[in-house]
Amino acid sequence: MLTAGLISWLNESRRTAQRQAEANLKLLHESQVRFGRLTESNEEALRQRETELRLITDTLPVLISFVDSEQRYRFNNLAYEEWFGHPAAEVYGKTLWEVLGESAYKVLRPYVEQVLAGEQVTFESQIPYKDGGTRYINAIYVPQFNQQGTVEGYAALITDISEQQAALRERKRAEAALRESEARFRQMADTAPVLVWMSATDTFCNYFNKPWLDFTGRTLEQEMGNGWTEGVHPDDFRRCLDTYTNAFHARQKFTMEYRLRRFDGEYRWVFDTGVPRFAPTGEFLGYIGSCVDIHDRNLAEKALRDSEERYRILTEVSPQAIWMGNSDGGITYCNQYWLDFTGLTMQQTTGYGWICAIHPDDRVGVARHWHRVFKTSMEAVANATNYEVEIRFRRVSDGSYRWHIVRGLPFRDAAGQIIKWVGIASDIHDRKVAEAALQQLNEMLEQRIQERTVQLEAANKELESFSYSVSHDLRAPLRHIGGFIELLQKRHSSTSLDQTSQRYLKIISETAKQAGILIDELLTFSRMGRTEMRYINLNMEELVQEVKRDLIAETPGRIIRWHIKSLSEVQGDPSMLRLVLRNLIGNAVKYTQTRNPAEITVGSIDNENEVVFFVQDNGVGFNMQYVHKLFGVFQRLHSDPQFEGTGVGLANVQRIIHRHNGRVWAEAVVDSGATFYFSLPKLLRKEGE
Template sequence: MTHKVRTSKPKDIFAGGSNKGAIIPEQLLHYTIALLSVALALGVTMLLRPYLSATPSALFFAAVMVSAWYGGFAPGLLATILSTLVVNYLFLQPLYPQYITHRDILVRLAVFMITAGLIIWLNESRRTAQKIAEANLKSLRQSEARFGRLVESNIIGIIMADLNGSIIEANDAFLQMVNYTREDLRSGRIRWGEITPPQYLEVSERAIQELRISGSCKPFEQEYIRKDGSLIPTLLGFVKQEETIIGFVLDLSERQAALRDRNQVEAALRESEARFRHLADTAPVLVWMSGTDKLCYYFNKPWLEFTGRTLEQEMGNGWAENIHEDDFHDSLDRYINAFDARQDFKMEYRFRRNDSEYRWVLDTGVPRFTPSGEFLGYIGSCVDIHDRKVAEAALQQLNEMLEQRIQERTLQLEVANKELESFSYSVSHDLRAPLRHIAGFIELLQKRHNSTSTLDEISQRYLRIIAETAKQAGILIDELLTFSRMGRTEMRYINLNMEHLVQEIKRDLISQTPGRTINWHIESVPFVQGDPSMLRLVLCNLIGNAVKYTRTRNPAEITIGSTDNENEVVFFIEDNGVGFNMQYVHKLFGVFQRLHSDQQFEGTGVGLANVQRIIHRHNGQVWAEAVVDSGATFYFSLPKLSKKEGNERT
């Protein structure tokens, strides 16, 4: 059937008939139009020669375009050659034709011929696209005609419904089966749920679910409730077309009646098979069937139209020749394994279409059995999923590209951070020497002053300010050196007793704050895995801040404790100090960011930045909450590590 259709297509191209004699006059007309177009361009150019002296070839482009548009490649080429000769001998060098090899003339002729050739190529592409569009339109009309004949058939019942189960259209064959009228259909009295017996609702729902996933379902038997309450047995199959469900219904009542006699049974089976083949040939999916020997013996019309091959070529294992070589072995193994296990299967592979393009298809197969359980082979269907696969591949490529960009940006950021840390370390280190000189000379001046008493009170105050400023600058440089080292120091993870560490820091701070009344509330805190020197610096900064910012409180209240969950331990340091405005909480952990002046509370603005860097290197988080004049609470979290992770990080 496929080859007969193809051999008849060339005849349809020519409206005048199929004999060769009808083609020749039409070809002569094409060449005649080409000659007339060039002649017309020559005549108009001669008339307008004073105005076209700079571009004498302009109208000949129109002649080439008309020839190629109407006649195609050969007439367009003829017009190009004639136009080139006319332009050269009549307009470029009309008096001295022997100078045809002059460079300027050759360049102008070459530009003309290239442009004319481009015009011919564009027109030929347009004609080819037009032929393809006409062929596709013809195929679509044939498909619509086949479907129309199927709908008008009085053998197969057809139902169309939405996804909610409301029947929106049915042909006369189905209405006769269930004994309803078209007025009943228009009034909405026919619904699948109302004409389906309860014992078949589950089977019908499974078929609908299969339909929503794969676009079709395997045929199954069920009964319908007729208008008079009687039941009619049917063979039912669904396919989905966008948001519409199309059901194909075969009346099996005659087959059941014929079961009384063996000959009638065999005749009914043959008729049912013929009807099924008719149904399969009109379904918008590729259907195949195989026997118990794994070899395929049936393919429906859409399959043959898709591959452009005959049934004889596809029989047995012939259909597998269309599978892409990269997918062949995997697909064959899946088919054989499922066949041997008598199991359903789904697989995706690239399948060659009749235009030699490989398209991704979803192949679904299910085993067939007789009522007594005898295995009959497989039935399956293929659905074109190429557009979906192409979209998935494009999305994967985009994700890979984004991942690569993230890695590149991360590497650039790491390099920049290392350079910044190195620069900070170098600057801080180089500043220490001159500060030591300043501090040394101030000390010498103070000693000399004490021995000679030659400086007045203002000069003495200046010396004290310089000494304190130099000392503060030294502290700041030490803080910066510590901050820069935090990014380069190698982490050393051990099991750390945080409670002992808190007690040690508390003793140090008590010795540094004589005369103050501080009430310490230290709860039991757990062991953690981390770097001991770094976490000691974190606690020193946070507990030290609590002591510093409760200086105006008597007594000061400081609470240290923790909470934990499945993944992390959260520590907190709470005080009743001066607190801060939460509007500026984002500045707390930045370098040189302070919420109080030096006159109120001394500091460098580097300590909390160090805390954040250390906690982030431990893969934790740090944050704070406060109320002005009502105290503050600082939190930091540390992830719980397994013993294996702790050993790997040590």
């Protein structure tokens, strides 16, 4: 209302000023005409009329100027001196741009050109004068014509409306501030996590925020007035309405809980708070209120009550002792199990009375442990520790002491202070007896294992020594057999022996050679278990290239396509790992001799903790059903005489890789090639670590 009145007053003042200015300008024009006519009569009348004109114009509260066609000042009334602070006579005959300055003239020039063209001009503008001042003016330019009808100048009636403009700007700022305040309120209300409502002095609601409308799923028009009551649960309606009405008439704050229907039809409990609104003058304006959805809280409280009841029932029927203590460590509650087990009453148990049920030998230790944990937990939350101790409690039924494990957990408030302890005591007597028996059995087994380990190590050493001795002792007879066969073949020419005898000698010679190879392999296998390992950084690509050169020299005429990938460096024994590569790549060469060309690939896979190397071929492969036999001593999956072997090479591979703390395995498909893998750890643990 205040804003509307201010606007009306400003508009009326402006219209009044406009009418007065036009009337003054008309009077001025008539006086000028009379002045012009009198000029032709006599000079005395001219001076009299000039004085009359100045008296008239000097009494007007506006600036009046006459400007000729050359834009030179010919007259200014007394208001000029009040505006600019110097006499009007000083600017007589000067041009507009000389008096006003270039900035002001630039603004006025279009209007001056228009009035000199014979048009009356009315405008409002902000003028920056050369003296540094700035005014917001309302101006009327009226052209002046001579007897020939030519424009000889113009009269300017200028009103300073700066104050009116300031008032208008202030009003606009007030309106903008009001709109901004209303926008902030609406934004706050619409983004608040509560349901907001407002009512007028007639008890009817006239505002609901967006969360309210979203919650109810209704429009603002539907909720206005008393429409919102349609969403109140019928059982809560009368109580809700009475609470609101009584508080409204008493102009008092109120709170109430009721069920409000949500957009999906569910009635949910809300907590409503209403506060009366008063103007600065004390006038009652109505109510503003907010509702909070407490449905889930109510459900949680009910669930908590139900949980507490279930907890009480469970503690009373529990087959374990359940206890609670205060912040000082004194017992405040024990369930029925404790009372039945110890024969103590609740009164005898509370505080520190429960200690009398502890075995005399355990009391001192238990008390010290309890006070140590309690003190640590009280000092800081970061040092909080649960209480756990094993205690013997006396059973009242037979007077025996039975082992229990007692556990306690501290509960703290928001400030981190312990407010209570909750714990449980479980009977572990039978377990303790079983553990003691098991401990005794473990000690016996440990002793037996140590004894058997010593025996096994001795047996292994004897076996290795035996294998080494036998291998060496067998070499001499085999050399004799080979030598005498060679002498026998030289003594008897091919014509003196029949074909059967020659075949027998050939078989004996080849068998002796095969036995010699087998003995060499057996010696190598035996040495692998006794040879001391030396660990160095190895370039696996160089080892592979060395093995490849040796195998190419042993297989002249074969077409083999080699695919050697980039291989990671590892740590290991160079001679042993060279033997691994020799066996695996040699097998790939051997079992691809029926392929033309043969394809052999050697590569590696870099995993997080290990490097996996593989040798892949396109040879005859093997049946995965027998893969478990692959790395056993003297185990061969190919009996074809075309593929020679002793069955010791892969056993050596496995033994070497295991000594490097790695793994070895293989994959294959019959007649479609095989792939052998072995892994070496990145951070190699030396043998025995």
